[in-house]
Amino acid sequence: MDDPPDVTAASGTGLARRTFLGGAGAAALGAAGVGGVGMFTGSALTPAAAAPPVPEADRDPLDLLRRMLAHDTRNAGQGANTRPHAEMLRAVWENADVPTEIIDTPHPDNVHLIARIPGTGSAAPLLMLGHSDVVPVERGKWSVDPFAGTVRDGQIYGRGALDMKGANSATVSALLRHLAEGARFERDIIVLTDCDEEAGPYGSEWLAKHHWDKVNAGSVLTEGGWFLARRDGTTPMLITATRQDKLYFNLDLSAHGTATHSSKPSPDAALVTLSRAVAELGDWLAPVHLTAVTREYFGALAKATDDQEFARALGLLLSARGQDARERAARVVVKRSSYPWLHQALLRTTHAFVIGESGYKENVIPSSAKVRVNCRGIPGGQRPRDFLAQVRGMADRRGVRVALAAPEGRTEEQHLDELDEAWAAPPADIATPLFRALSGAAGETYPDAVFAPALFEAGTSLAPWRERGIPGYGVYPYVIDNDQLVAMHGNDERIHVEALRRGTAYLYRMFARFLD
Ligand SMILES: [Zn+2]
Numbered sequence: 001m002d003d004p005p006d007v008t009a010a011s012g013t014g015l016a017r018r019t020f021l022g023g024a025g026a027a028a029l030g031a032a033g034v035g036g037v038g039m040f041t042g043s044a045l046t047p048a049a050a051a052p053p054v055p056e057a058d059r060d061p062l063d064l065l066r067r068m069l070a071h072d073t074r075n076a077g078q079g080a081n082t083r084p085h086a087e088m089l090r091a092v093w094e095n096a097d098v099p100t101e102i103i104d105t106p107h108p109d110n111v112h113l114i115a116r117i118p119g120t121g122s123a124a125p126l127l128m129l130g131h132s133d134v135v136p137v138e139r140g141k142w143s144v145d146p147f148a149g150t151v152r153d154g155q156i157y158g159r160g161a162l163d164m165k166g167a168n169s170a171t172v173s174a175l176l177r178h179l180a181e182g183a184r185f186e187r188d189i190i191v192l193t194d195c196d197e198e199a200g201p202y203g204s205e206w207l208a209k210h211h212w213d214k215v216n217a218g219s220v221l222t223e224g225g226w227f228l229a230r231r232d233g234t235t236p237m238l239i240t241a242t243r244q245d246k247l248y249f250n251l252d253l254s255a256h257g258t259a260t261h262s263s264k265p266s267p268d269a270a271l272v273t274l275s276r277a278v279a280e281l282g283d284w285l286a287p288v289h290l291t292a293v294t295r296e297y298f299g300a301l302a303k304a305t306d307d308q309e310f311a312r313a314l315g316l317l318l319s320a321r322g323q324d325a326r327e328r329a330a331r332v333v334v335k336r337s338s339y340p341w342l343h344q345a346l347l348r349t350t351h352a353f354v355i356g357e358s359g360y361k362e363n364v365i366p367s368s369a370k371v372r373v374n375c376r377g378i379p380g381g382q383r384p385r386d387f388l389a390q391v392r393g394m395a396d397r398r399g400v401r402v403a404l405a406a407p408e409g410r411t412e413e414q415h416l417d418e419l420d421e422a423w424a425a426p427p428a429d430i431a432t433p434l435f436r437a438l439s440g441a442a443g444e445t446y447p448d449a450v451f452a453p454a455l456f457e458a459g460t461s462l463a464p465w466r467e468r469g470i471p472g473y474g475v476y477p478y479v480i481d482n483d484q485l486v487a488m489h490g491n492d493e494r495i496h497v498e499a500l501r502r503g504t505a506y507l508y509r510m511f512a513r514f515l516d
Contacts, residue, residue, distance in 0.1 A: 051182035052097045059177050061504040062156060062497055064092070065169035066149030068132075069158035075133035079110035079200040082132045082193075086113040089132075089193060092172065096179050103211060105195065105202035112207055113193040114214055117175065119185035120516050124218025126434060127190045129204070129461055129472075130168035131197030131223075134160035141491040155484075157494040162476065162484060164223045166495050167503075168193060170477050174507035184516045190217060197461045208464030219434040220465045224456040224474015226485070227446075227503070230306060231338055233481035234496065236449035238304040239442040241435065242456035242474040244293055244427035246376040249384050249419055250405035251351070253277060253395060259367035270369040271358050277400040278353060278371060281391065286349040287323065288330045289381030293427050293455045294346055298333075300452030310336040339482050345457040349377045349387045372405070376457065377423065384419040427453075428471040433513070435473060441509035445502065477503030 057063040071085035083102070090100045093115040103112040113132070119125075137146045137159050144150040146159040160166070171191060178185075192215055196203030208215060224242030229235055255274035258266045290298070295318060302314035313336055317329035330347050337343040344350070351373050358369035373391075377384045384404075392402045406415035429435075430453050442451040453473075462472035478499035487493045 051180055052095070054096045054176045054180040058092050058095065059173050059180060061166075061169040061173040061500050062151070064173055065156060065158075065161065065166055065500065068165040068169055069149040069156075069160060070147055071132075072147050073133045073195075074136050074159065075196065075198045075200060076136050077199045079105070079107040079196050079202060080133040080198075081109045082113075082195045083109040083111050085132050086111050086193060089113055089172070090115075092176075093191075096176050098179070101214070103207065103214075105206065107196075107200070107202055110195050110200070110202060112195055115191040115193075117179070117185065117189040117191075119187040119189065119514075121187070122516070123187040123433070123514075125188035125190050125216070126514060127192060127215060127217035127220045127465070128171050129192050129194060129220055129222040130164055130171060131195065131203075131461060132165070132168070132193045133195050133198050133200075134163070134165070135198050135489050138491060143492055146493070151497060154497055155494040156497050156500065157492060159493055161493050162478075162480065162488050162495050163493070164476065166478060166500055167223055167476055170500060170504040170507050173504050174511055177508055178511055178515075185511070185514045186516045187218070187514060189511070189514070190215065194461055204461035204464050215464075217465070217470060219432055220462060220470060220472040221434060221438075222460050222462055222472065222474050223476055224460060225454050226339075226342065226476060227449075227479040227499070228301075228304075228339060229479045229481055233483075234479060234499070236446040236479050237306075238301055239446050239449050239451045240297065240300075240454035240475070241438045241442075241451075243430055243435075243453045243471075244379055245456045245459050245462065245474075246345075246350075246378060247384060247419060247422050248459050249375050249377065249415075251373040251375060251388065251391060252370055252403045252405050253281075253373060253400050254368060254370040254403070255400045256368050258365070260365050262363045262365050265365060269365055270367060273399050274358070274369040274371060277395045277398040280394060280398065281351065281373075282353065284394065285344075286351070286382060286387055286390070288317075288326050288347045289349075289378055290318070290326070290347075291378060291380040291455075293380070293453065294378065297346065297452055297454045300450050304450035307336065339485060342457060342482075342485060345376065346378075346455055349375060349382050349384070350457075351375045351387075351391070376459075377419070378455065379423050379425060379427070383423055385416045388416070425466070427455075428466070428473060430471075432471050434471065437510045437513035438473060438475065440513060441506050444509050445506040477506050479503075 067088060073080045073082050073085050086102050090113060093100045098115050098117050100115045144157045150157045194204055225240035228238040230237045255270045257268040257270035298314050298318055302311045305311050313329055313332040317333050320326040320329050334340045334344045353371055354374045355372040359366040388404055395402045404412045404415055406412050439451050456474055460474055465472050478495045484494055
């Protein structure tokens with residue numbers, strides 16, 4: 001169903017395809033377009049003398065993704081073994097004559113891979129940032145082997161299929177297609193396959209600190225923006241590129257009680273006290289806060305949807321005067337949305353109960369119980385310090401203590417100051433060649449969908465570039481449905497194969513805007 005960009009489509013963009021036009025002429029263009037030879041018909045035409053012979057399998061994002069998924073790059077918190085994955089990918093680049101470098105970190109076999117496609121140098125480099133590590137799996141809860149790259153009912157399964165080996169395979173395949181066609185870009189394109197994104201000390205911050213010259217760029221694209229579907233789950237509706245990430249912080253809730261023999265429970269058990277507060281907070285939602293970024297997003301969503309009731313709720317949300325009306329409209333938006341938890345997260349600070357700690361022996365009632373709460377705040381929305389005060393007020397009444405989990409060596413107040421600063425940081429400028437390319441390619445590839453900038457509900461490795469004032473954006477280049485979205489960091493992670501192919505075509509068109 002998803003048309004890959006054939007030569008006709010590429011020529012329709014008005015972009016100079018010297019290989020096609022110079023090597024084969026307009027007649028061949030037409031013939032290849034009609035014939036639909038392969039995914040990218042460039043290989044069917046006479047290649048330019050300088051074009052490397054890129055294997056067909058490497059230009060196929062599904063083939064490449066299956067090879068990526070076969071490498072177990074699980075990161076449980078202290079880094080992963082990313083070397084075999086990096087070596088596999090390095091061979092792919094070197095087949096196409098692209099210089100690469102594996103950067104070792106102090107953690108053995110936890111490595112970064114950098115490939116650099118040299119351009120003419122007339123513009124600052126574009127950096128494609130895609131992590132190779134993945135979160136752990138609950139094997140027993142998967143219906144397939146998470147490292148086999150199983151394709152079932154048109155979907156490719158595996159840990160990292162969505163986050164974000166799928167995006168990486170689309171990026172590499174799209175670039176290799178250009179190279180196979182003899183393309184030359186106006187700028188260097190750096191593809192950084194990083195480690196320690198999911199957790200660990202040697203991620204992009206470490207890399208930027210030690211090897212800035214290798215990753216310095218004029219703009220960066222990484223994971224982020226969702227490609228949302230209509231209610232059928234596959235027809236593109238809203239294509240987004242994120243320009244801002246939510247703020248990440250943790251709270252620790254703790255309760256204390258009498259430690260005693262479990263045969264004679266007293267009424268102040270720490271676990272019971274903590275559970276009461278968790279139950280109350282679990283049902284509570286932080287207040288809705290809209291910003292310029294999320295207003296633009298929800299406005300685009302209202303235009304994109306064909307669900308009139310949903311569009312009306314979004315209209316009420318955006319026009320609400322006063323918090324009560326805003327909260328009422330937000331409830332309807334979430335209820336009516338095909339992506340309820342995503343939209344819930346874009347409306348407010350979220351808090352998730354992630355790690356509980358208490359007890360060590362059956363015949364001992366523990367004296368303390370603790371739970372870590374992972375929170376994500378909206379830049380320019382509710383300040384993390386205000387959210388903390390609200391949670392503290394509720395927990396206090398239940399006899400539960402709340403602490404902001406500050407990084408090593410910092411006080412709570414110092415960390416709140418840092419969060420204030422991040423809260424006030426503006427979103428990435430969108431008047432840039434990269435953002436225009438993301439938008440233009442969306443119009444060509446998903447002509448019936450709406451394109452919009454957005455807020456990312458999670459985090460990325462973009463911090464080192466953003467701190468240096470370099471604009472960074474995010475996309476996951478495949479249309480996903482809500483079940484697939486829920487399986488991210490969950491079980492049976494998967495994406496549609498056709499969505500991956502079309503997303504690769506999207507990135508191919510995006511890169512075409514940087515041709516010399
Ligand atoms: Zn990710």
